[in-house]
Amino acid sequence: MPTAWVHFNAQRKAAGQELLALTADRSGTLRATWLDPSDGRQTWMDWGVSGGRFPSLSVVLPEVAWDEREIHDLFGYLPEGHPDLRPLVRTPRWPTTFLPLGGSRRPPLWREVEPDLPALQVQGEGVTIMKVGPTHAGIIESGHFVFSLIGENILHLDVHLFQNHRGLETLLEGETLDAVPRVVGRTCAADTVSHQTNWALAVEHLSDFTAPPALTRQRVVLLEAERVLSHLNDLAQIPAGVGFQVAHQRALSIKEYWQRCLKALFGHRFLFDTVRPGWAKATSGEALVEAVRGLRQRFGPWRRLVEGHVGFQDRMRGVGVTSLSQVIRLGAQGVAARAAGKPFDARQMLPWYGEFEVKPVTGVEGDVKARFMVRLEELEESLRILEAAAPRLPASPPRPAYFALPPDPSGRVVTFTESPHGLNVHDVTLESGRVVRYHIRAATFRNWPLLAQAVGGNAVADFPLINKSFELCYSCTDR
Amino acid sequence: MVKAVRSLTIRHVDAGSCNGCEQELTALTGPDYDLQRYGLDIVASPRHADALLVTGPVTDTMFLPMLRVWEAIPAPKVAIAFGDCAAGCGAFQHCYASHQGLAAADIVVRGCPPEPGEALEVLRRWLASLHGGWNAPPRSAGDAK
Ligand code: SF4
Numbered sequence: 001m002p003t004a005w006v007h008f009n010a011q012r013k014a015a016g017q018e019l020l021a022l023t024a025d026r027s028g029t030l031r032a033t034w035l036d037p038s039d040g041r042q043t044w045m046d047w048g049v050s051g052g053r054f055p056s057l058s059v060v061l062p063e064v065a066w067d068e069r070e071i072h073d074l075f076g077y078l079p080e081g082h083p084d085l086r087p088l089v090r091t092p093r094w095p096t097t098f099l100p101l102g103g104s105r106r107p108p109l110w111r112e113v114e115p116d117l118p119a120l121q122v123q124g125e126g127v128t129i130m131k132v133g134p135t136h137a138g139i140i141e142s143g144h145f146v147f148s149l150i151g152e153n154i155l156h157l158d159v160h161l162f163q164n165h166r167g168l169e170t171l172l173e174g175e176t177l178d179a180v181p182r183v184v185g186r187t188c189a190a191d192t193v194s195h196q197t198n199w200a201l202a203v204e205h206l207s208d209f210t211a212p213p214a215l216t217r218q219r220v221v222l223l224e225a226e227r228v229l230s231h232l233n234d235l236a237q238i239p240a241g242v243g244f245q246v247a248h249q250r251a252l253s254i255k256e257y258w259q260r261c262l263k264a265l266f267g268h269r270f271l272f273d274t275v276r277p278g279w280a281k282a283t284s285g286e287a288l289v290e291a292v293r294g295l296r297q298r299f300g301p302w303r304r305l306v307e308g309h310v311g312f313q314d315r316m317r318g319v320g321v322t323s324l325s326q327v328i329r330l331g332a333q334g335v336a337a338r339a340a341g342k343p344f345d346a347r348q349m350l351p352w353y354g355e356f357e358v359k360p361v362t363g364v365e366g367d368v369k370a371r372f373m374v375r376l377e378e379l380e381e382s383l384r385i386l387e388a389a390a391p392r393l394p395a396s397p398p399r400p401a402y403f404a405l406p407p408d409p410s411g412r413v414v415t416f417t418e419s420p421h422g423l424n425v426h427d428v429t430l431e432s433g434r435v436v437r438y439h440i441r442a443a444t445f446r447n448w449p450l451l452a453q454a455v456g457g458n459a460v461a462d463f464p465l466i467n468k469s470f471e472l473c474y475s476c477t478d479r
Numbered sequence: 480m481v482k483a484v485r486s487l488t489i490r491h492v493d494a495g496s497c498n499g500c501e502q503e504l505t506a507l508t509g510p511d512y513d514l515q516r517y518g519l520d521i522v523a524s525p526r527h528a529d530a531l532l533v534t535g536p537v538t539d540t541m542f543l544p545m546l547r548v549w550e551a552i553p554a555p556k557v558a559i560a561f562g563d564c565a566a567g568c569g570a571f572q573h574c575y576a577s578h579q580g581l582a583a584a585d586i587v588v589r590g591c592p593p594e595p596g597e598a599l600e601v602l603r604r605w606l607a608s609l610h611g612g613w614n615a616p617p618r619s620a621g622d623a624k
Contacts, residue, residue, distance in 0.1 A: 107575040115540045137523035142493045163540045166574035186570045189499030252509030
């Protein structure tokens with residue numbers, strides 16, 4: 001007989017809802033928050049941990065397998081019936097009593113052992129094990145991958161992340177409102193505006209403040225400018241995965257142009273520190289239009305180059321395929337999900353985007369090519385939104401959009417935005433202007449298990465290509 | 480580093496970065512900065528490197544793998560702290576799993592993240608300092624040993 005907890009969550013999933021966050025707090029309560037894409041409404045359920053245990057959802061809801069392992073590692077609550085309870089974040093260097101979200105927040109005395117964790121490997125005749133990382137031969141974030149190979153092909157990939165785990169959520173506990181943005185905005189450079197906006201939305205919601213159009217438009221501009229940057233980066237990396245250096249280098253140059261524009265328009269090449277509660281960095285419509293025009297001039301020829309290159313197109317086709325059913329089963333998000341045909345884009349749920357009529361760009365094949373093409377189209381869509389927003393911004397010089405908010409909001413709220421990588425969620429609890437609990441669930445966290453499945457059957461030499469087509473960031477996932 | 484060199488090959492290790500520093504490092508390899516022009520390069524193997532470049536506050540899980548890479552680089556060698564996190568003054572300084580950056584860095588590139596133009600200048604200035612600074616006379620053919 002399934003418990004009410006399992007029943008509630010399974011039912012939400014069956015109804016086609018999106019899981020926003022599943023997390024716990026120090027008092028021993030779990031909360032699962034779901035989003036209904038048809039009307040943008042949230043529902044949630046709380047479940048008390050009893051005797052340090054709670055019923056695992058992972059068997060009926062595989063997408064939460066990692067969330068539950070994380071809860072086990074950080075809080076020490078045991079998900080009963082979890083099919084694979086190996087440590088996810090924790091390493092053998094952590095003293096067994098150290099629970100960063102359950103006990104002391106202070107750094108422990110690390111044990112003098114290697115951080116390696118047991119890997120899931122295929123055994124049998126002719127199977128080779130290939131380990132990659134955690135340090136890499138290029139400029140890449142750290143992650144450890146254990147491949148089980150048969151010949152050149154991948155039988156199984158066991159992904160070991162969290163090498164970049166710093167303990168952001170613990171750090172944020174007890175922080176004042178002023179101290180949060182610096183940390184939250186640096187959860188990930190590629191999705192920084194999205195993270196900053198989630199925080200701003202949380203404080204504004206708990207302060208009963210609704211941002212006026214003058215402010216929300218500046219934020220839409222920042223979010224879309226970030227999407228352009230991140231997609232340019234990812235589009236630049238995919239040709240590198242197949243040795244198409246001309247396209248790679250030229251795209252890096254276009255990205256550089258855009259970063260210089262961002263620096264000129266907003267003061268930072270990645271848009272760090274551009275959104276705060278009641279505030280967003282402003283730019284003038286004229287300057288924005290000018291920047292977008294320059295980008296179009298550069299991007300158009302590049303797009304023709306990559307689209308007209310038959311070898312490159314062939315090389316991407318049929319590689320790293322994901323099916324729509326896999327995507328739905330694992331709750332995948334963002335470009336990776338849309339490229340397989342899942343028409344979900346959280347921008348449609350944000351009232352600010354109403355005036356711009358965003359349509360999700362979807363693909364069908366779910367392969368590297370589909371993910372590449374979805375990004376191409378989304379980038380153009382973002383440029384269109386920027387151009388549509390520009391005339392509605394104040395003329396130069398820009399007026400700063402600032403609104404004073406009460407200093408001591410309290411309560412709990414779940415906020416989300418569509419980052420360049422997908423649905424980005426923050427579950428924030430404040431008490432009298434201080435953080436009690438801060439949970440960050442980035443889209444990439446949900447997509448890593450999908451990537452591990454997508455590489456099965458592919459040549460191991462194509463792993464970099466497939467990996468780059470997902471371009472999952474490690475920092476958001478590891479925190 | 481004791482030996483005076485004209486080039487510096489670098490192996491990168493991410494030890495808890497937010498990936499901003501990585502992206503700017505990648506920008507250095509692009510056509511706009513093209514670090515190879517100055518005898519600088521990012522190389523795949525520590526065996527080919529003169530320097531270890533670290534980004535991020537040095538998380539506990541990356542601490543030992545980072546040391547392994549350092550040990551694999553042949554001496555003489557230098558350590559580069561790239562970005563405020565690695566320099567010990569970043570946003571994640573007080574996280575429980577942070578080792579507070581690279582205390583003993585020979586070259587420190589500040590910024591969150593460092594802008595590629597400035598990073599390039601810091602690295603080139605350091606190289607030049609081995610030869611008496613920017614204004615030292617150019618090396619003549621007779622110098623080659
Ligand atoms: S210095 Fe800044 S950009 Fe670099 S890793 Fe740290 S937070 Fe990110």
